[in-house]
Amino acid sequence: MxxxxxxxxxxxxxxxxxxxxxxxxxxxxxxxxxGYTGYVKLVPSELLEGKEVLSTGMMAEVERxxxxxxxxxxxxxxxxxxxxxxxxxxxxxxxxxxxxxxELFDKVDFEVVPGIPAFTAAAALLGAxxxxxxxxxxxxxxxxxxxxxxxxxxxxxxxxxxxxxxxxRSKKRAGHLGEAVEILKKYRDGSTPLGIVNRAYREEQxxxxxxxxxxxxxxxxxxxxxxxxxxxxxxxAGKMLTPRGYANKYDI
Amino acid sequence: MxxxxxxxxxxxxxxxxxxxxxxxxxxxxxxxxxGYTGYVKLVPSELLEGKEVLSTGMMAEVERxxxxxxxxxxxxxxxxxxxxxxxxxxxxxxxxxxxxxxELFDKVDFEVVPGIPAFTAAAALLGAxxxxxxxxxxxxxxxxxxxxxxxxxxxxxxxxxxxxxxxxRSKKRAGHLGEAVEILKKYRDGSTPLGIVNRAYREEQxxxxxxxxxxxxxxxxxxxxxxxxxxxxxxxAGKMLTPRGYANKYDI
Numbered sequence: 120m121x122x123x124x125x126x127x128x129x130x131x132x133x134x135x136x137x138x139x140x141x142x143x144x145x146x147x148x149x150x151x152x153x154g155y156t157g158y159v160k161l162v163p164s165e166l167l168e169g170k171e172v173l174s175t176g177m178m179a180e181v182e183r184x185x186x187x188x189x190x191x192x193x194x195x196x197x198x199x200x201x202x203x204x205x206x207x208x209x210x211x212x213x214x215x216x217x218x219x220x221x222e223l224f225d226k227v228d229f230e231v232v233p234g235i236p237a238f239t240a241a242a243a244l245l246g247a248x249x250x251x252x253x254x255x256x257x258x259x260x261x262x263x264x265x266x267x268x269x270x271x272x273x274x275x276x277x278x279x280x281x282x283x284x285x286x287x288r289s290k291k292r293a294g295h296l297g298e299a300v301e302i303l304k305k306y307r308d309g310s311t312p313l314g315i316v317n318r319a320y321r322e323e324q325x326x327x328x329x330x331x332x333x334x335x336x337x338x339x340x341x342x343x344x345x346x347x348x349x350x351x352x353x354x355x356a357g358k359m360l361t362p363r364g365y366a367n368k369y370d371i
Numbered sequence: 372m373x374x375x376x377x378x379x380x381x382x383x384x385x386x387x388x389x390x391x392x393x394x395x396x397x398x399x400x401x402x403x404x405x406g407y408t409g410y411v412k413l414v415p416s417e418l419l420e421g422k423e424v425l426s427t428g429m430m431a432e433v434e435r436x437x438x439x440x441x442x443x444x445x446x447x448x449x450x451x452x453x454x455x456x457x458x459x460x461x462x463x464x465x466x467x468x469x470x471x472x473x474e475l476f477d478k479v480d481f482e483v484v485p486g487i488p489a490f491t492a493a494a495a496l497l498g499a500x501x502x503x504x505x506x507x508x509x510x511x512x513x514x515x516x517x518x519x520x521x522x523x524x525x526x527x528x529x530x531x532x533x534x535x536x537x538x539x540r541s542k543k544r545a546g547h548l549g550e551a552v553e554i555l556k557k558y559r560d561g562s563t564p565l566g567i568v569n570r571a572y573r574e575e576q577x578x579x580x581x582x583x584x585x586x587x588x589x590x591x592x593x594x595x596x597x598x599x600x601x602x603x604x605x606x607x608a609g610k611m612l613t614p615r616g617y618a619n620k621y622d623i
Contacts, residue, residue: 132485136393139383139487181621204491208615211495212502215612220623224608233384233487233495235391239456243463243485250464251515252523254506254532262616263503267531271504274530278523280506356476360467363460364514369433371472 123191123227126198127205127214129234132320133161137240142232145198153187154200155179161321162200184213191227204236208257208285238283241316241344244326246358248314248346252280258295259286265295272299276306281352281361284345288336296336303347304331312354314346315339328354375443375479378450379457379466381486384572385413389492394484397450405439406452407431413573414452436465443479455489460509460537490535493568493596496578498610500566500598504532510547511538517547524551528558533604533613536597540588548588555599556583564606566598567591580606 126145131137146152146162151171159167159174173190175183187199201209211231218224242249254275258268275282282303288296303311309332317325317340327338331347339345352361365371378397383389398404398414403423411419411426425442427435439451453461463483470476494501506527510520527534534555540548555563561584569577569592579590583599591597604613617623 129491131391134393136396137391137485139389139391141386141388144388181617181623204487204495206491206494206499206501207505208502212499212612212615213617215499215607215610216614216618216623219607219612229608231495231498233389233491235456235485235487236491239381239458239485239488242456242458243483246483247458247464247467249458250460252506252508252520253459254504254527256504262620268504271530271532274526274532275506278526279519280523280526355467355471356481358467360464360471362468363464365433365465366468368514371433371468 120194123194124196125187125191125214125227126230126232127211128198128200128232129204130158130161130200130202131235132237132240133202134320135163137235137320139234142234145232148196149198150195151190151197152200153183153190153197155183158200158202161202180210180213184210184217187214188217188223188227192223202237204234205231207236237319237344238346240319241314242346244316244319245314245328245346246355246360248348248352248359248361249281250361250363251349253283254280255283255285257285258299260292269302272302276303279349281349282347284347286341287343287345288339289341296339300331300334307331307350312348312352312359314359315343317343319344328357328359372446375446376448377439377443377466377479378482378484379463380450380452380484381456382410382413382452382454383487384489384492385454386572387415389487389572391486394486397484400448401450402447403442403449404452405435405442405449407435410452410454413454432462432465436462436469439466440469440475444475456486457483458485459488489571489596490598492571493566494598496568496571497566497580497598498607498612500600500604500611500613501533502613502615503601505535506532507535507537509537510551512544521554524554528555531601533601534599536599538593539595539597540591541593548591552583552586559583559602564600564604564611566611567595569595571596580609580611
C-alpha cells in the first residue's frame with residue numbers, strides 16, 4: 120500500500136476566478152474529496168467527476184476530519200476542502216489535532232494549501248479598509264468563552280486596530296453583535312465606517328458601508344464578514360479607505 | 372478616449388501556483404503594468420509581453436501609484452501589481468488616496484483584486500498556527516510612530532491573539548524586533564512557539580519553528596514573516612498548531 124496523503128486546501132471565497140492553481144491541482148489529483156456540503160458545492164463540478172466525495176453537514180467538523188484521516192490511512196490521496204483560507208477558523212488545525220492524537224504524522228503526508236481568506240476578499244470589495252494593522256475576532260462562542268471574545272474586542276478596539284469580525288450573528292446568538300458594537304463604541308466614534316459584506320464573490324453578494332452607529336444587525340448573518348475601520352478610516356466614493364500614513368509624510 | 376481603469380491586484384506570495392485566475396486575467400487584459408521592480412519580477416514573463424511596464428525601486432510608492440493613476444487618466448487599462456494581498460500593507464490604499472485627492476473616481480474605474488496574503492502563506496507552511504483570533508502588526512516605523520506599534524503589540528499580546536509580524540527587521544531598525552519580543556514575553560511564556568518564514572513560496576524559502584526565547588534575530592530580515600502563537604499554541608511534528616477548542620468539547 121502506498122503512503123496516503125491529506126491536503127487541507129483553501130477554495131478562496133467561492134468563485135472559481137479566485138481559486139489558486141495549486142488548490143485546483145490538488146483537487147484534480149485527489150482520489151477522495153472531503154468537506155462541508157456547502158463548501159463541496161463551491162468546487163467546480165468537473166473537478167469532482169470520478170472521485171469519492173465525502174461531505175457532511177454543519178457542526179460535524181470532527182466526523183468530517185476523521186473521515187479524511189481514515190481515507191488517507193487507507194493509502195488514498197485525500198483533499199479536505201475549506202472556503203477561504205484553510206488555516207483561518209477552518210479545518211487545518213483539527214486535522215492536525217487528529218493526526219497528533221493518533222500519532223499518525225509518519226503514516227500520512229500532511230500539507231496545507233493556502234487560499235484567499237474571506238476577510239481579504241471582503242476588504243477588496245470595500246476598497247482598502249485593512250491597510251493598517253488589523254485584528255480578526257470570531258463572535259462564535261461555541262468553542263470560545265464569550266468573556267474571552269469580549270476581552271479581545273476590548274484590546275483590539277483600544278489599540279486602534281482595524282477589526283475583521285467573523286461569524287457575527289446566528290439565530291442562537293442574536294444579541295452578541297450588539298454587545299460587540301457597544302464595546303467598540305467605547306473606544307471609537309459612532310461615525311467610524313463599518314463594512315458589511317455578505318457572500319463575497321458568491322451569488323447574492325452584497326456590499327454595504329455603514330457606521331458603528333447606523334449598522335442594522337438585520338443586514339448581518341453567519342455568512343457576513345464585517346470590517347470595522349480604525350480611527351483614521353474614512354468613507355471615500357462609497358468605499359472604505361484606511362490611510363497608511365503617506366499623506367503625513369509626502370505631498371499627495 | 373475610452374475611460375481608463377486601474378486594478379490593484381495581489382500576486383499572492385510569488386509562485387505562479389498561488390496566482391489567482393482573476394489576477395492573471397487582469398494582467399493579460401492590461402495595457403500597462405505598474406509595480407515595485409521586485410514584484411514585477413514575480414509576474415510570469417509571458418504575461419508582460421507587448422505591455423508597457425512601469426517599475427520603480429523601493430520607497431518610491433507615491434511616484435509608482437501616481438504613474439498608475441496618470442496612465443489610467445490617459446484612458447489606459449492599468450494593473451498595479453502587489454505581492455500578497457493588495458490591501459494588506461500594500462498599494463490599494465495609496466491609489467485610493469491619490470484618486471480621492473484628485474477627485475478622479477468618476478474619471479477612472481477602480482478595482483481591487485484580492486490575493487493570498489503573505490501571512491496566510493507563511494501559516495500554511497507552518498501547519499495551522501492561525502486557527503484562533505489573530506492580529507497583524509507591522510514593525511516598520513517609517514509611517515507609524517513606534518509608540519503606536521508598541522501599544523498594539525501590548526494589546527494583542529495581553530488578549531492572547533496569535534500575532535503575525537510583518538516587516539520585522541531592517542538594517543536601520545535592527546533593535547525593534549528585540550523590543551517587540553520583550554513586550555510579548557511580558558504576557559506569554561518564553562516557550563511559546565514562534566514561526567519564522569523567509570521568502571514563502573519563493574526561491575530560498577526557509578521555514579523554522581523557534582520559541583520567543585530561542586528566536587535568533589539574525590534569522591530575520593525584511594522578507595520574513597513571523598507568527599507568534601497564543602497561549603495554547605504547541606509545536607507538533609515540527610510544525611505549529613493552535614487548537615480551536617474542539618478537544619475541550621469533543622472526543623478527539
